[in-house]
Amino acid sequence: MWKDFLSELRSKELVLSMCLFAFLVLIIFSFAFGTGLKSFKGIIPGILWVAFIFSGLLGLNRSFGVERDKGTLPGLLLCPVSPWEIFLAKMIGTLIFTVIMEIFTLLVFTILYNQNFLPFLLPLGLVILLGTLGFSIIGTIFSAMSSTTSTRDVMLSILVFPIYVPVIIAAVKATGLILDGTSIQTVYAWLKILVAFDLVFLLLAYLTFGFIMEE
Amino acid sequence: MSASKRVFKMTLEIITFLAMFAALYAIFLYAPVEKTMGLVQKIFYIHLPAAFLAFLGFFITFIASLLYLYKRDLKWDAAAFCSAEIGVIFCTIVLITGPIWAKPIWNVWWTWDPRLTTTLILWFVYIAYLMLRSVVKEHQRANFSAVFGIIGFVNVPITFLAIRLWRSIHPVLISSRGINISTPMKHTLALTFLAFCLLFFCLLKSRIRLEKTRMDTEMVSALVEEKFYSN
Helix, strand or coil: CCHHHHHHHHHCHHHHHHHHHHHHHHHHHHHHHCCCCCCHHHHHHHHHHHHHHHHHHHHHHHHHHHHHHHCCHHHHHHCCCCHHHHHHHHHHHHHHHHHHHHHHHHHHHHHHHCCCCHHHHHHHHHHHHHHHHHHHHHHHHHHHHHCCCCCHHHHHHHHHHHHHHHHHHHHHHHHHHHHCCCCHHHHHHHHHHHHHHHHHHHHHHHHHHHHHHCC | CCHHHHHHHCHHHHHHHHHHHHHHHHHHHHCCCECCCEHHHHHHHHHHHHHHHHHHHHHHHHHHHHHHHHHCCHHHHHHHHHHHHHHHHHHHHHHHHHHHHHHHHHCCCCCCCHHHHHHHHHHHHHHHHHHHHHHCCHHHHHHHHHHHHHHHHHHHHHHHHHHHHHHHHCCCCCCCCCCCCCHHHHHHHHHHHHHHHHHHHHHHHHHHHHHHHHHHHHHHHHHHHHHHHHC
16 A cells, blocks of 8 residues: 555655745745745744645645546555555555655745744644644545546645635644744644544545545 | 416415515514614625525535435435535525625624634535536546535534634624514514525425436436437
8 A cells, every 4th residue: 555655755756846836835925025024923824834735735636646647546446455545545645745845844944034943843743743634634535536527636726725724724823822932721722623623534534435436 | 287286386486485575575664673783784684594594505415415325316416416506505695695784884894703704614615515516527426525515514613613713812803793683573584584494495496306307308318329329
């Protein structure tokens, strides 16, 4: 089941393009807002998450898109594994690639905007991981759906964004609070929403993914 | 079909028609003009039932999607689709009447209140649902849309929670939204509720019939085509 991961890792194409895209998003933000803003601290979480989500979508499109393009999906389905395992493999693959991209984005952000994330690394990492997990879960479900359509890329965004709203809110808020240096107790409420979202959608994926994989 | 039978089949439509008229009468002539808000408050009688029916429509979509996945009967898929379509119509009515009412009363068209925001997100979810249906290939449509119908609905409470938490940290622009209504207003509201519910089921009924006819036509044309090409 790790063949996806291996083949992607060998080509490195996807991760590279995701990173590059995130880089560009950051640069565009600096042109859009200017770096001399007084309230710049307030928009950091926004910039970060917009970069994460847009670049993440890039990766999602590929997740099942490649299988459909090369016609390997039937082969995958013939393997003696359950749809749930296919889902997990795809989801974890997306998660890993997106996290790599996010680490890169944080590094670039540190350099470009002169922000130090080091003191907040642990809580920030937790929030990013939970947010990205939710993103990978719904993204993988919808990527499997949208990859069959002709308007794949647009369809994926239209499906993912409305469902992803609670995660965006919670993740952006939590990131902002962490960067403000507030205690973990205030962030806790947001973390709960992130965890709830992840669990609920993991369960839904478990229950419904078989239906999506039916040809 | 005899004329009396046809009239009988139309009972729902006829009652709806009468109820709508009664509701209009009640809204504009029976219900008193609200003291502080004035005439614009009358929009309330349309806004509230429409909101209720939008949620009802989406709820029916959710149930029908579940039933479809469980029973694998295309009938439920059609019901889910039709209900979502009508839900979107009522949701759009809510989103249009809301700002019209809000502008003179709250002095803004829109605020990021949890209820407003959730309704907007809900609207986006079901627009996505309808779009998904229009682009997916026939043999996968029912499965995909059922899954999306379920996911979209389950997401609503989480979204509402997140948005409420998000707002409660900032001062909320409009905090008290309670409306004291007099008895004639209550009567009017009950009547409009009834009329709108009837309208909802009327629309649902005819929409499902239309969808069924469409499915039948498709089947027939497929049969004809098969016959034509096999010879």
